[in-house]
Amino acid sequence: MEIVEYVDPELMAIDLANRLAGELRAALSHSGRVLFAVPGGSTPGPVFDALCAAQIDWASVDVLLTDERWVRPDHPRSNTRLVRERLLVDRAARATLLPMYQPTDTPEAAVARVIEAITPHLPIAVLLLGMGEDGHVASLFPGSEGLEAALAEDAPPVVALRPPEAEEPRLTLTRPVLDGALSKHLAITGAAKREALERAQGRPESEAPVRALFGGLTVHWAP
Numbered sequence: 001m002e003i004v005e006y007v008d009p010e011l012m013a014i015d016l017a018n019r020l021a022g023e024l025r026a027a028l029s030h031s032g033r034v035l036f037a038v039p040g041g042s043t044p045g046p047v048f049d050a051l052c053a054a055q056i057d058w059a060s061v062d063v064l065l066t067d068e069r070w071v072r073p074d075h076p077r078s079n080t081r082l083v084r085e086r087l088l089v090d091r092a093a094r095a096t097l098l099p100m101y102q103p104t105d106t107p108e109a110a111v112a113r114v115i116e117a118i119t120p121h122l123p124i125a126v127l128l129l130g131m132g133e134d135g136h137v138a139s140l141f142p143g144s145e146g147l148e149a150a151l152a153e154d155a156p157p158v159v160a161l162r163p164p165e166a167e168e169p170r171l172t173l174t175r176p177v178l179d180g181a182l183s184k185h186l187a188i189t190g191a192a193k194r195e196a197l198e199r200a201q202g203r204p205e206s207e208a209p210v211r212a213l214f215g216g217l218t219v220h221w222a223p
């Protein structure tokens with residue numbers, strides 16, 4: 001794991017967007033289509049704002065959420081909505097958003113359809129993750145029933161989880177898909193997340209799921 005430190009979150013967003021754009025271009029130079037996986041939450045918005053204007057062959061990029069909150073796609077907490085409003089605009093409007101949501105009653109009922117839709121596009125070429133202060137990444141929250149299965153090497157690509165700490169049920173990519181990304185970045189801000197990352201190093205994956213993805217991970221941190 002490598003840690004890149006920035007002076008402030010604004011500079012981090014710009015530098016990280018440049019780096020992601022460079023990696024997407026490089027991936028496109030030897031592949032017809034590339035898969036770019038991104039988190040929801042509050043951290044990636046400024047990165048998306050910078051990245052959406054990048055000169056990339058966006059028409060050849062498929063975008064996938066690392067996880068989705070089980071709310072309608074027009075809900076303020078929807079990650080699909082975030083990506084549509086902040087990333088898939090400007091030049092990036094030509095990218096294709098793969099579904100991480102289906103209009104089913106429960107996330108469990110959506111899993112098979114989401115797996116069918118995303119599997120032909122794997123592996124992830126470029127992965128961006130966020131992290132919670134509890135060490136969760138994507139929606140791999142400590143304390144969730146089903147977490148162990150989602151962290152298994154042979155987990156299905158997507159599972160539904162109902163984390164006790166989260167406001168709503170989730171659909172999430174699992175360890176083999178996230179860890180199989182060709183390039184992995186984690187963006188975090190603030191002292192509490194930096195401490196959480198350091199604490200994670202000595203803890204089991206079940207207590208700090210971010211640990212499962214430490215191999216080859218580049219962490220971007222700003223105070």
Ligand SMILES: O=C(O)[C@H](O)[C@@H](O)[C@H](O)[C@H](O)COP(=O)(O)O
Pocket residue numbers: 039040041042043044066067068069079129130131132136137138139
């Ligand atoms: O939908 C989500 O909640 C996520 O994808 C999640 O894994 C997020 O990245 C972290 O919770 C950090 O969230 P913040 O960036 O809002 O702190």
